[in-house]
Amino acid sequence: MAILDIVKHPNAVLEQKCEPVTKFDKKLAVLLDDMHETMVANDGVGIAAPQVGVAARVAIVDFAEGQEPIEMVNPELVLYEGSDTDVEGCLSFPGIYGEVERFDHLKIKAQERDGSWYELEAEGYEARAILHEMDHLDGILFTSKITKYVTQEELDAMIAEAEAQARAEEEEQV
Template sequence: MAILEIVKHPSPILTAPCEEVTVFDEELGTLLDDMHETMIENDGVGLAAPQIGKSIRVAIVDFDEEQDIIEMINPVVTATGGAEVDVEGCLSFPGLFGEVERPFHVRIEAQERDGRLYELEAEGYEARAILHEIDHLNGILFDKKIQRIVDPSEFEEDEEGDE
C-alpha cells in the first residue's frame, strides 16, 4: 500500500464532477487500499478519489476499528431525512473548520470493489461523513456550505469542559 498526496483547495479537480467507474479490477482494489492508508495517515474519517487526484466516483469512510470500512463506488443518494448542524473539516482544506447543515439520515446505493450493488442507511455523524464524501464526487466542497467558521481553539475549550 502507498500513502498518496492529498490534493488541496483550490485545485480544479476538486470542483469537477467525477466520472463513473466501469472497470472493477485489481487496480481499483489497490486504489481503495491506498486511499484508506492515506486517510488513516492524515487522521481523516473519509476520503474521495478527487482528493488524491483521481476524477472517478470512489470514496471511503472509516470511523473506527470496530466497524468495516465503507467503500462507495458510484454512490447515489436515494433518500435523506431530518437536518442537523455540526462542525466539519476536510483534508483538502487544512485548518478550516465550519458548521455545516446536512441531513440527519441518508440512504445510498453504491457498488463494492467487485462491482456488486449494495444499499446502506446511516444517521448522524456517519450520514454526515458519507454525504461530505459524495459531495466531493459531485464537485461540491464543504467550504460553500459553511454557515459559521469555527476556530480550532473552540475544540480545546469544549474538551476542557468535558473533563
C-alpha cells in the first residue's frame, strides 16, 4: 500500500465527471487500499478517486472506529429524504470549511471491489460523508454548495462545544 498525493483545488480532475469502473481487478483493489491509507494518513473521513488524480467512480467513507470502511464503486443514489445543514471540509481544500445543506437520509446501491452489488442506507453524518464523496465523482465541489464559510477558530469552538455537551450528557447518565 502507498500514501498518494492529494490533488488540491484548482485541478481539472476535481471538476470532471468520472468514468464508471468496468474492470474489477487487482489494480482496482490496489487503488482502494491506497486511497484508504491516504485518507487515514491525512485525517480524512472520506476520499474519492479524483482526489488522488484518478477519474474513476470510486470513493471510500470511513469514520467509525471498529467498522469496515464503506467502499463505493459506481455508486448510485436510490432514495433520499430530509435535509440537514452542517459544517464540511475537504482534503482537496485544506483550511476551508463551510456550512452545506445535504439530504439527511439516503439509500445507495454500489459495487464492491469484486463487482458484486450491495445497497446501503445511511443517515446523519454518514449520509453527509457519502453524498460529499459521490459529488466528487460528478465533478461537484463542496465549495459550490457552501451557504456560509466557517473559520478555523469558529470550527474549533464548535467542536469544543460539542465535546463539552457530550461530556455533560455522559455525566447525567452516571
